[in-house]
Amino acid sequence: MELLLILFAVLLVGVALSKVLKAKELIDGLKGVDEEPISNSEIKTNALGLLIFGFVFFALLIAQIVGWDKFLLPSAASVHGAEIDTLMEVTMILILSVFFITQGLLFWFGFKYYFKPGVKGFWFPHDNRLEMAWTIVPATVLILLVTYGMSTWDNIMNPKNEPDLNIEFVSEQFKWTARYAGVDQTLGEASFALYGSNAVGVATKDAMIKRIGECQLSIKGFVADSVRLEKLIEEGWNKDDKLDDVESSLKNYRANIVRLNRMLDHYAKFPAKYDAGKDDIVINNNVVKIPKGKTIKFQFRSKDVIHSAYFPHFRAQINSVPGMKTEFTFTPKETNAEFNEKAIKEGKVYLKTVRDEDKNIISQVETPGSTGFILLCNKICGASHYNMKVYIEVVEEKEYDKWIASQKTFE
């Protein structure tokens, strides 16, 4: 296949080059000024070209739409996703119809009305009724479509029911860490002031006190560094930028201690908010289980840069932004096994890929079904942006209960 394509490219290059060479002869033959700049036979050939292109273009597009459907995503695995799928179908039918009609006319006119000497164009500078018609018709269709779209969007983004479950994902270069809200179904306060060994920065009282200790230790280290560097610089070493780094670190950690103390003051007033974190469960092995049929509110925070949480099978996506909490609520409606069965019924396939230890592909087999649910990063975030995945497993409620009960709580 690849070889074929390379050959094809080489062939095109060859054709191009031979034409370039031939062009030289052509120019030499074409020096007169009076003749028409373009010959009628050339026009005719290219008119035919437009017609043929139109046909081939349509044929290939239809072939892709039909033939490649099996590679596209199976129908949605979430309740709201079904609404998106329907909206998408309606939109696609609409735009494809418009596509075939307008492109068809374009190529047809290009062919039909090619230049014939002595003929004049039809004098038709405007027609108010026609122009009204093709303003009002698209306007009406679009307004209907957009009203449908806006109500779908509203249903999805402003869910009516309270969530059954609260789960948070914290993104960082280049992974996701999950936190479940625990028995109280409340995610305890968290802050970037506590990141470090505390993967998602859960701010329980003990964690804050521990973190202050850590920061003080770091500060000690940096102070020692800066003293050492200053001495070296006095001795004439060129270490200015190192010293700048150390000083900025000192500033960062000192600000962090102030921040943590402020949080402790806040804790004194509203302890419940922070204590809610004690029973939270942190999962950082890239496999996350969720129960089927439950409405889950996912919240997102980011440690460093913007990432985007994309769950293609559930038709869900929201950015994960430092300094901000974002959320997306959805209800999975199929377990992995059920989803796979549905995908088979819909005629979907995937390439079952077996790799050896060095990740070289040993074999790939087209297999009916789907690879299962994932969460991936969909906002450019750095070198390994292309490889930030979490496997999502949708299981029956009982199995979920058992699994979550076996996980360790934060404190």
Added chain:
Amino acid sequence: MGGAHHHETFISKYIFSMDHKIIGKQFLITAIIMAVIGMGMSILFRIQLAWPGEGFAFLNFFLGDKWAPEGVLDPNMYLALVTIHGTIIVFFVLTGGLSGTFSNLLIPYQIGARDMASGFLNMLSYWLFFVSSVIMIWSCFIETGPASGGWTVYPPLSALEKAMPGSGLGMTLWLVSMTVFIASSLIGSLNYIATVINLRTKGMTMVRLPLTIWCFFVTAILGVLSFPVLLSAALLLMFDRMLGTSFYLDSIFIGGEPLAATGGSPILYEHLFWFLGHPEVYIILLPALGLVSEVVATNSRKPIFGYRAMILSILAIAFLSFIVWGHHMFMTGMSPFLGTVFTFTTLLIAIPSAVKVFNYLATLWKGNLRLTPAMLFALGMVSLFISGGLTGIVLGDSALDINVHDTYFVVAHFHIVMGAGAIFGMFAGVYHWFPRLYGRLMIPKLGYLHFWVTFVGVYGVFMPMHFIGLAGVPRRYYSNVEFEMFQDVQFINPIITAFAIASAIGQLLFIFNFFYCIFKGRKSGQNPWKSNSLEWTAPVGRIHGNWVGPLPTVYRWPYDYSKPGYEEDYVPQNVPLKEGEHDGH
């Protein structure tokens, strides 16, 4: 001004020229060079996508051991190439290059002026453009590599040196280059606006302007209103990077440290960026549509259909383009209500776009189509505008955008409508106005071949991308095969890359044709396309002041093609109306 005696040295004539024709050529040739660089970069990263992880000796040759060890592209370099490719094509080729070339060449000619309002500012605009181009290219050769955060350079990724190597010096240079670029663009735009308002010749009312001029004029207004916002976005980003401010930074933990800088919002940057960003796509598209309108009318031997409706559509698009920017941010977590508003305004903008397409089709209907290479590129542009505009309807619908945002579906959409669409408009312009630029014709046979290779190539590259996007593959991925679920669409990537390579090589046809015909092309005569607009009433060759003797007077609109009552199928704008004849439309 015209006729005034002054001594021209080589330097004042060709380098620091204040003549709009020379400046137009300078923009064009700089843009061609930038386009070759931008296109070359895309081939390098397309190879990685088609054959991820395979070594290619020539990659190592071009990029060295640091960025392509053993011929395999480094992920950071991949992102750097994607970023600079996008920046170059969007800003340097399709904004600076396109407007710079054709606004400069055509505004004075088509409105009947001797030159731009300010020749000096015009020269300054080019040289700032040149300097910014040099800085951008230079940034590719520094040790840590150029900016790599995508052409939109969202902070914090672009603000923090620790986030990626490209966010170091490379990003600083990107910002410096863009600042200079914006200055160039603003100066140019102000000059275009002033010229169109003040220097129209006698009889050239606003409703006798060719649509090209309307498009350039409105584009310049868009630029003047939106680029300053990008400038402030860039300046605040510089402050965050260098002065320790935190306009865009909050609660960040990077390199193992919690940053002291808090209180800002990265989303603020996105709002500022896209407040320029969406008008920017029309800053790119409108000039292309203007060129296409002119080429289509001239070569259909028919008046452009619905001239006034076209002007109204241009104005409507321009106005609406300022209130749709949020459709790039549906997934940022902004208030869902805001999403609803932006969905509504976005779909509104599809209406004038649709009107334009129908008007083009009506213009072709029962025409006498002289299918020159320029005309084919113009028809190709209309085709691309339809294809890309329609997928915009999917993306503009926030509910649908949830699942296609930032996937290859978006990449396909904007490359077709904006990338290829505007490039086709530009090619149509170059083939059509080459006789005006150099008094010679380009070789038609090569032009045709170039068109077909490019047209087939562009659709071959971007049509299949829609499907990759609908399979859920995100954009800006160094490799699409880390996920088993994307393995099944990987076979499409080599196909795309093959088409990309073929169409890139096909551009050699154009480059050869262009440079060869500057010197050796067939002499064209004054009005080879039998066109109505004023640039063809000026004598061949470059004269200071464009017309010998007095400026032409205009009596009619520019689209009197095949007008009943005339023998010829065209009536130039400077031909007086016959007794009892009405002005065109």
